Amino acid sequence: MDGVTCGGCALSAAGAIAAPALWLSMPRTQRHLGGSFENEGMNLKVLFTELPFVVLGGALLPLLVFTLLVRWVGRRRSFHNGT
Template sequence: MKRRVDGVTCGGCALSAAGATAAPSLWLSMPRTQRHLGGGFENEGMDLTVLFTELPLVILGGAFLPLLVFTALVRLTARRRPRPE
């Protein structure tokens, strides 16, 4: 089966890239994350292991969640349209 690159494919990739960059910036703006990264009073509660545990999951979730939603929407709308013969 030969696949072609079209607007839907490029849109999915762009959405995935946007999610992978937006999710960490949102994660960094949360008060809990700022506290763990040294924003607490006199470094109270500072825990840098969140960079190794939470950050990769945030990036993966930010990349894959929009892509999964986009794929589901494309498949649902493709079923409703009649196929040209």
């Protein structure tokens, strides 16, 4: 395994951890999980409907950006080398 592959995996793992943490800190999510007055508006369905998409988005979006960046830098290097 090379450094680029390890970097992509590490970035994907960090995104999969950071995205739910950010999602949980949002006022809308806190309200749905019981953070409002006397649990008004509590809706635990968000754990099954939103949370999987948040984790997938957090893992895949940084990986996509990293992949595009690596390809772009690789093309610039091959262009400058004349190949």
